[in-house]
Amino acid sequence: MRKLVSVLLGVSLAASSLVSAKAADTALDPNAIRAATAAVNTAAIASEDPDNWLGHGNDYREQRYSQLDQINESNISGLGLAWSFDTAFKRGLEATPIVVDGVMFVTANWSIVHALDARTGEELWTYDPEVPREWAKMACCDVVNRGVAVYEGKVIFGTLDARLIALDAGTGEKLWEVQAADTKQYPYTSTGAPRVFKDKVIIGNGGAEYGVRGFVTAFDVNTGEKLWRFYTVPGNPADGFENEVMARAAETWTGEWWKTGGGGTVWDSIVYDPELDQLYIGVGNGSPWNHRVRSPDGGDNLYLSSIVALNPDTGEYLWHYQETPAESWDYTATQHIMLADMEWQGETRKVIWHAPKNGFFFIIDRTNGKLLSAEPYARVNWATHYDMETGRPVETERARYADKAEFIRPSSMGAHNWHPMAHSPKTGLVYIPAIDAMVKYGDVENYLHQWGHWNLGVPLEQDAAPNHILAQLMLGKVTTGSLLAWDPKTQSAAWSVPYQRPWNGGVLATAGNLVFQGTAMGEFRAYRADNGDQLWSFDARTGIIGSPVTYAIDGEQYITVLAGWGGAFGLVAGYEQEGGIPPSRILTFKLGAQGALPANPEKVLFEAPAPEPLTEEELKTGRTLYHEYCSGCHGVDAVSNGAIPDLRHLPPVFYANFDAIVLDGMMRKAGMVGFSDVLDKEDSRLIKGYVLTQAEEDREIRETPSWWMSIKMAFYRVVASILGWLVNNL
Structure with missing residues (x-):
């Protein structure tokens, strides 16, 4: 379909069938944007202009360090939310924004590109490459994208279905498009940010699993x-x-x-x-x-x-x-x-x-x-x-x-x-979003390679816990994270800040003796770069895995980070979040701002039907099949983070059409493809039985009197601590 797109200042352009560019009234002229971005070349990216963020890691050294110091350790308490921009989805956001002369270029879910006024968050244009939703099955690690490259007036990015596209930076009009990998024969994806230099753009791909x-x-x-x-x-x-x-x-x-x-x-x-x-x-x-x-x-x-x-x-x-x-x-x-x-x-x-x-x-x-x-x-x-x-x-x-x-x-x-680390030349330290975790590896019997499915050669399913609450508590004991300050000269840790969960965001270091990082628990934090003291935090109301950047407009410094919980671990771990899931957002801060985010929507839980009786062997088979084919998106033990439907709490019509969805791909246009190439009706029955059993367990937990649940939770925490200690000391 072709649609006419109204572009800035009344300029109109005809868009192709894959163009979803649109514009808003703004003081930023497309010609001015085009001229500013035309000056972004190899020399400009190498120069590390402190007012802009021109390359993925700021400059080619990729140290993610900024010379800006207006925001610093002495005034960080005055940092507040200047603006936020809600994207159209509620999935993980992993991108590093590129900022050129007051214009921000950033990718969101499904490889959608946004151009925003970096001062206000006003949308200038949006381009949707219309990635086929069914290709999400080939993405091991969510429908994410880590950012664009800007070079000589063009915004260049990869798509989930392995295309490489260049847009006009001023309008979002498509300039060219190529298929960067053969997706007709192979399950390739592209989620990484391309790199640009010497009139070349370089991109790789995903799909090893x-x-x-x-x-x-x-x-x-x-x-x-x-x-x-x-x-x-x-x-x-x-x-x-x-x-x-x-x-x-x-x-x-x-x-x-x-x-x-x-x-x-x-x-x-x-x-x-x-x-x-x-x-x-x-x-x-x-x-x-x-x-x-x-x-x-x-x-x-x-x-x-x-x-x-x-x-x-x-x-x-x-x-x-x-x-x-x-x-x-x-x-x-x-x-x-x-x-x-x-x-x-x-x-x-x-x-x-x-x-x-x-x-x-x-x-x-x-x-x-x-x-x-x-x-x-x-x-x-x-x-x-x-x-x-x-x-x-x-x-x-x-x-x-x-x-x-x-x-x-x-x-x-x-x-x-993948979460980027940062380096401060002032402290000499490298700041690493570190993870402390272990997993059980073993051989699989009679390995069978399946096109378009995970092929690991090791079992995905881990040892079962008595219920999902204990499983989540155990996960928190044996899978944690930290912000680690590493001294390359001594090859040792200078300091470390522990986190309850892994999968915390990328890192930014600045000349203000600050290190910024978002956390899986939903905070955006600032630390002293020299000793790790926490100086400031902001409640983002959702987990942050994106990487912060900083820039200046008219002498005023801004900090931006993307907040949206997801990615590989965000989907698989299935951490249940308080309230409903908010839209994934772009958050921007400056000194003296006092903006606030709305409360998260309330969580809506539908009651699943009672499970049909299953033998112990059938239940075990259903669990194994679920973890092999479903857990990568819907979470371990059928506990979803909410961004993708929680299979324990679907409206009744979904259970009534379980086979049509799971086997026949009734919802493929929403990203849920059919699995009839590897599953049959008996498999579907057992998966459904396992999911409904998990729903029954969750219902029993929620209906347990609060006083009794408090006692149980105390017991679970003790058990999780003991088991966690044993596992951690193996």
Whole structure:
């Protein structure tokens, strides 16, 4: 369908079938926006203009540090809400905004792009790429997007269905669009922010859990023409290899790995180094996770879990360092890559600082990939240390879970996930959104690769708890988080702030001796950068996983963060939130502002019908099927965070049409596709039976008298503390 879009100041443009650009009356002229963004180029991004936030990590060093200090440790108590902007959905928001001369460009759920007046939050235009809702099934980790790139008058972003689109920064009109990965044959997604430099835009992809082969691609920023592509793992030898690099990599794989994709997706960190004219990519996990399944006779499996340096003009391989050889735990190296110069053993070195999932903080010489240091920044039990002669980890006996299932730390969530860290040159510290968790890894019998479904090679289902309340309490004891201040010079922690939950937001450091971070509990906080003292907080009324930025307009400093609970852990963990779920929001603060957010809506609970009688074996099968195919969106033990429907509290019509929804895809246009390719009516019956049993348990808990429930809760907390202590000390 074509629709006419009214653009700023009465200018009208014809939009294509996928354009949903719209405009609002505003003092910001499209031509002025276009002119300001036209000045954003490689030199501008490298310069770190303190009034703007031009690159994903501010500048190419990606230290997420701002020289602005109007807001500082002495006046932070006067910080208040200046404006908020509600997006159309209630899902996780992960984007880092880009701000250019008073205009903010930001992505929301379903890859929708908003251009806002950064002073007031007024909407200038919105572009909806109309991602097919059924493609959400192929997104391992929510319908999120981590942001746009702005370059020479264009706003460029990736979509959930792996397209790359460039928009006119002034109007939101589409300039060009390319399919960045083949989604007709493979379940690729794009959720990471593209990077731009030297008239090129670079983007990777996701989908390793579903069985794809990873790569990064460079496109011409003006036309969308593909310039080069670098694959991160080798393909089928019978087809020939793209280059010698892939041929050598194939020597580190065994079996028929190409039949399960191999993995190695570059789904987040991509960093350009203008000093050395090199491009660094962080490579993801193997597909499937279990090394014995994908490469049965061993091998390091290059370039999984590696940082790889490329020639940015040609995509040619320069060097690599593999952080986790023969990766078998979902220990990606896609986490935030930070560039720095530091004194190391008496000389100045150009280095990469990296805190990937595997729990070790790496210092790598970025001129040649030589490992300088690797020390644990979190609790780990898969390796004791790194051998500095070989650059390889020294693994523990339990690491490979060869003979039996093992609790491994960190968990597949990692000791640090995608949430960006920050660095303050004033303190010399790196601030890491750290995670402390473990998970049970084990082999699966008779591995079967299923297209379009999770293919991990390890069991998803964990040990069952007596009820979901105890399960949630246990989760809070063994899965926590912190804001960790790490000193790269001493390779040790300077200070740490503990959090009750993991999955806390990205970090911003400023010259005002401040560090900003949102939390899973729904607070936006400011700390002293030198010692970690909390100085300020704001109740966002929902969990925050997005990454803050700061900018200045007419000499006045602003702080912006996206608030919206979700992402991989936000969906799976299913933390029940107080009240209903508010819209996901963009929040902006300045000194002296006194804005307030409305109360969250009340939660509406529908009563499910009584479950049909199930045998113990049927219930166990239903639970297993639920956790294999449903928990990734609807939560462990059928406890949803509310952004996606809680299956225990649906209106009656949904239970009446359970088979039509679960098997036939009656609601595919809303994102709930059918699973008839892997499930049958008996499976659906057992899943429904398990869900209704969980609903019955929840109803009994809610109907328990408050005095008796208080006693039970006290008992549950004691049990959770004891079990948590036992698990944490394994």
